Amino acid sequence: MWEKRPVLLLILATAAILVGTVVTMVLPFVWVNTEADRIASVTPYTPLQQEGRDLYIREGCNNCHTQTVRPLVTEVLRYGDYSKSGEFVYDRPFLWGSKRTGPDLARLGGKYPDSWHYKHMDSPRSMVPRTNMPDYAWMKTNLLDPEMVRRKMQVLGFPYTEEQIKALVGKNEIDALVAYLQKLGSDIPWRVATQATMVGELKNPFVRDHQAMEEGREIYKKNCASCHGEHLDGDIAPPLNGLTQTDAALFETLYNGLPAGGMPGFASLGASKIWQVVSYLKYHDHEKGQH
Amino acid sequence: MEKPEYNQAIVRSFVNWSIVWGLVAVLVGVIVSFQMIYPDLNFPPYLTFGRLRPLHTNAGIYGWGVGTIFALFLYIVQRLCKTGLWSNKLASFQLWFFNATIIAAAVTLLLGYTTSKEYHELEWPIDVMVVVLWVAFAINIIMTIIKRKEEQMYISLWYMMAAIVGVAILYLVNAAAVPVSLFKSYSAYAGTNDANVHWWFGHNAVAMALTAPPLAMFYYFLPKSTGVPIYSHRLSIISFWSLIFMYLWTGAHHLLWTPVPDWIQTLAMAFSVMLIAPSWGSVINGYLSMNGQWQQMKENYLVKFLILGITFYGLQTLQGPMQAIRTFSAFIHYTDWIPGHIHMGTLGWVSLIAFAGIYFLVPRIYGREVYSIPLANLHFWLVVVGQLIYSVSLWVAGVMQAGMWNAVNADGSLTYTFMETMVEMYPYWWARAVGGVIYLAGVLVFIYNIWMSVRKGQPATATATATAAAGSAGRA
Numbered sequence: 035m036w037e038k039r040p041v042l043l044l045i046l047a048t049a050a051i052l053v054g055t056v057v058t059m060v061l062p063f064v065w066v067n068t069e070a071d072r073i074a075s076v077t078p079y080t081p082l083q084q085e086g087r088d089l090y091i092r093e094g095c096n097n098c099h100t101q102t103v104r105p106l107v108t109e110v111l112r113y114g115d116y117s118k119s120g121e122f123v124y125d126r127p128f129l130w131g132s133k134r135t136g137p138d139l140a141r142l143g144g145k146y147p148d149s150w151h152y153k154h155m156d157s158p159r160s161m162v163p164r165t166n167m168p169d170y171a172w173m174k175t176n177l178l179d180p181e182m183v184r185r186k187m188q189v190l191g192f193p194y195t196e197e198q199i200k201a202l203v204g205k206n207e208i209d210a211l212v213a214y215l216q217k218l219g220s221d222i223p224w225r226v227a228t229q230a231t232m233v234g235e236l237k238n239p240f241v242r243d244h245q246a247m248e249e250g251r252e253i254y255k256k257n258c259a260s261c262h263g264e265h266l267d268g269d270i271a272p273p274l275n276g277l278t279q280t281d282a283a284l285f286e287t288l289y290n291g292l293p294a295g296g297m298p299g300f301a302s303l304g305a306s307k308i309w310q311v312v313s314y315l316k317y318h319d320h321e322k323g324q325h
Numbered sequence: 326m327e328k329p330e331y332n333q334a335i336v337r338s339f340v341n342w343s344i345v346w347g348l349v350a351v352l353v354g355v356i357v358s359f360q361m362i363y364p365d366l367n368f369p370p371y372l373t374f375g376r377l378r379p380l381h382t383n384a385g386i387y388g389w390g391v392g393t394i395f396a397l398f399l400y401i402v403q404r405l406c407k408t409g410l411w412s413n414k415l416a417s418f419q420l421w422f423f424n425a426t427i428i429a430a431a432v433t434l435l436l437g438y439t440t441s442k443e444y445h446e447l448e449w450p451i452d453v454m455v456v457v458l459w460v461a462f463a464i465n466i467i468m469t470i471i472k473r474k475e476e477q478m479y480i481s482l483w484y485m486m487a488a489i490v491g492v493a494i495l496y497l498v499n500a501a502a503v504p505v506s507l508f509k510s511y512s513a514y515a516g517t518n519d520a521n522v523h524w525w526f527g528h529n530a531v532a533m534a535l536t537a538p539p540l541a542m543f544y545y546f547l548p549k550s551t552g553v554p555i556y557s558h559r560l561s562i563i564s565f566w567s568l569i570f571m572y573l574w575t576g577a578h579h580l581l582w583t584p585v586p587d588w589i590q591t592l593a594m595a596f597s598v599m600l601i602a603p604s605w606g607s608v609i610n611g612y613l614s615m616n617g618q619w620q621q622m623k624e625n626y627l628v629k630f631l632i633l634g635i636t637f638y639g640l641q642t643l644q645g646p647m648q649a650i651r652t653f654s655a656f657i658h659y660t661d662w663i664p665g666h667i668h669m670g671t672l673g674w675v676s677l678i679a680f681a682g683i684y685f686l687v688p689r690i691y692g693r694e695v696y697s698i699p700l701a702n703l704h705f706w707l708v709v710v711g712q713l714i715y716s717v718s719l720w721v722a723g724v725m726q727a728g729m730w731n732a733v734n735a736d737g738s739l740t741y742t743f744m745e746t747m748v749e750m751y752p753y754w755w756a757r758a759v760g761g762v763i764y765l766a767g768v769l770v771f772i773y774n775i776w777m778s779v780r781k782g783q784p785a786t787a788t789a790t791a792t793a794a795a796g797s798a799g800r801a
Binding site for chain 1: 360361362363364367369370373374375376378379437438439440441442443467470471476477478482483486487490491494498503505506509511512514515516517518519520521522523525566569570571572573574575576577579580582583584585586589592593596655658659660661663664730731732733734736737738739742743744745747748
């Protein structure tokens, strides 16, 4: 009968479409973004951060970077604590993405110092040699529009102060973007929670082991050189020649990082590789360039 | 019987313009595929990967996909209803407004005006244009159906009407936003809610724009091309209703393992697997319609496009549900496998059906026979081979990438850093780019063939014009 009555067909088709829609799209509003998944320490974006977020959107960063860490072992190891619903309540729109051409950024905040981001945005390949990320140095020449940002804060209903708006004067787009990136995923104290406590005596299994130092040098080149310099003479991070710490202390720093100083932890490399780097840093003759 | 006055001119214009936007989509696709290999090919601010990739997807979905929907539906609806369009003026308005919308979309995307929501990037003024456009289209189609001269509505008309309603609901709900300025707005939903609404849209846009309409075309053009009716009317009824009912539950399979509530994810997973049945209902109906006619695979190039198209649809609707299963999603999601999957659907399924429809229309809208069937065959092989190179290389890449992301050492640490996994992708991205270039070559052959048909094709035979007048495409 409906095959001969178009209006009836339209009504029936609409009804068929609405069932799944109501159950899986409308109904969840009852549970999501309510008191139940609220996290007290999660705060709205500041004017500078919000503007950075809008620039992230404008440049389509979400085409290559996701922002959600799944509760899977290797994912948590690689990126940090898995994402919680309450962390996203101020995100309009959501930026979870669908493709990781580059790494996930949900836990990027606080991983690197600002100076790393400035250099990286200028020329990603100067920090990560074989990356395919384009340069964004051009954004430094664009200054922010404080009045526009004020309007955005008003539409979003986020708190802001006159000082914050005034502080935007003279700031460029990269300033905003970096402020946003440093906020990502850092509203909950997951870095502290995942710090490992070293128990027992830490003993370097590779003291003066040439093979290990050679491997340590390769690992250093890939993971450390962009900040500490290829020849350990320092760059945006301090020089590492002439280290005096014990092997165990160095191991702990490499393993956990120095969150306050903006150094990421390298626990995911595993103990063995970290000891190789320790050996390279401490026992390789960096002046003569030989082990 | 008096011959109805069909509006051929509007169909012809929509065909021409959708081909233009299709070429843009494929060309930009090839450009961004090379940008992924050579970052120096980014030319800021307008021509960076982050801005061009949405242009590629929007030109593909809205320019080529929706453009061919407009073209072929406006043709099919007149034939199946044995009457001209309800309003030729509205159809003319729809044509220029369609092009205005696509141009506005392209310009604003390059300027960086974007909502960032995948496949719904257009900012609110362009959203308004899309809504006006769709309403104009919907009114014309529905009113034409209402004033039809053929009582029975053929299968294609059901899919057409479901698509019209479906796209309208999806687009309006997901577009809800609060404007800040002419080209900036904030989503009406936040965080997890926004994600869930968006992928309800995102997945069902695939259902209502890239599944139901090509099915409507397939059910029309297959019997028209072979001269025999669809195998089972009953099977088409079951497939239709179960398809449009089940699709809407599955959006959250794009959000498995994210903070979206678990029960929504589980429902999405279950319904995705169940969707195999209605999808394959159409595949099987297509195959069985070829009973006793399989020699046409050799003799009739249109059948080759249509049957390979429905075959890619069948493969797509098996691979999709597989990806929607939690354990497999944990492994493969976010890798290069995913663009491999979607391009089998868009390049394989949707485009092959649209190509067949356009070839079928050539004698009817240009009054000329297709210029060269060997060239049509060359077109066929170039696009099929190009798409397969594209998809297969990215599937292999995705599995390798996932394997490396998940590799752990004996002490529980990760075997590879992210960059160690990324650099392994370059050879596969090369293969993908090569596949894209071959596909582009196929599209150029197609355009040349159509161009030459218009200029030098034999005048259309009487049979073509006669079949053109016959309204109902095979009834069983």
